[in-house]
Amino acid sequence: MKRRTFIQNTAIGGLGISTGLAALACGNTSENESASKDEKMLVGSLPLVIATWDVKEATAKAWEVMQNGGSSLDAIEQGCKVEEANAEGQSVGIGGLPDREGNVTLDACIMNAAGDYGAVVYLQNILHPISVARKVMEETPHVLLAGKGAEQFAFEQGFEKTNLLTEASKKAWEEWKITSQYKPIINIENHDTIGMLAIDENGDISGGCTTSGLAYKMAGRVGDSPIIGSGLFVDNEVGAATATGLGEEVLKTVGSFLIVELMRQGKSPQEACEEAVNRIVKKNSERIKDFQVGYIAVNKQGETGAYGIHEGFVYTVYQNENNEKHIPDFYLKNS
Ligand code: ASP
Helix, strand or coil: HHHHHHHHHHHHHHCCCCHHHHHHHHHCCCCCCCCCCCCCCCCCCCCCEEECCCCHHHHHHHHHHHHCCCHHHHHHHHHHHHCCCCCCCCCCCCCCCCCCCCCEEEEEEEECCCCEEEEEEECCCCCCCCHHHHHHHHHHCCCCEEEEHHHHHHHCCCCCCCCCCCCHHHHHHHHHHCCCCCCCCCCCCCCCEEEEEEECCCCEEEEEEEECCCCCCCCCCCCCCEEECCCCEECCEEEEEEECCCCHHHHHHCCCHHHHHHHHHHCCHHHHHHHHHHHHHHHHCCHHHHEEEEEEEEEECCCCCEEEECCCCEEEEEEECCEEEEEEEEEEEHH
């Protein structure tokens, strides 16, 4: 992208570019430095929000927070809360499908531009695990709290006890128990677990990930979503990535950290997402027809990327005043 295009984009983006970042992109370059230097510094306009699946209400909330001067961290928390509170979504927050015992157990994490991280795993009875994760990050000497301890901490922080098992999810679980066949259904079961990345007008990157995990999982199972480096990773110097899909495969390849490190080595977000999916595919050539993994990523320059194993995975980007669903490329087309 030429400098001119960048300036055009800035104009289209309107409110998008902060003085701080614009200075980073333009002000400090000497006269004879070329446009290509600018190109490296900022490609897309800011702020920017990108999230797994079709979650326009969540990305709109995150965008609104940043338009009102909030940080990317505030945007992530508020954006993720929208999906957590959506009882229709059966893979995150209230209404999430339960484990085999009928318990809705939640995993979530959040990471800020300073590289701080907080997470909760196997949390029950709390509507907003992303907010508890933020409290873990900001109010404790730890980074990850599990199960009863996490629940106890949430109560101490003023979170209320909430029944997360809706009638619809209870009914689905009761029907599932008739056969008790464990067969994850690609793209249906996982349609709205939310991984979200945001860059605010200061150019600071934050991310969050929140889920009820796989439906009918074994009691005690924890997926990739709350685990630093797997379901989410943020490095404010480089970029950020987050994952959705079969957490076991993401965990085994430490996918989000891998993507960020690949971007550090010079790959674009798109190339890095493709490489992370390819690592999983190589290990599972026989099995990949049976499971989905999708990644999204953003780099410090505001470029985005996404890639999935199967068609069906979508993601949402809010940038330049546009809040849109996108369809990425896939490893297996027409599967
Ligand atoms: N990655 C999540 C997990 O394995 C599930 C999902 O993304 O839907 O718990």
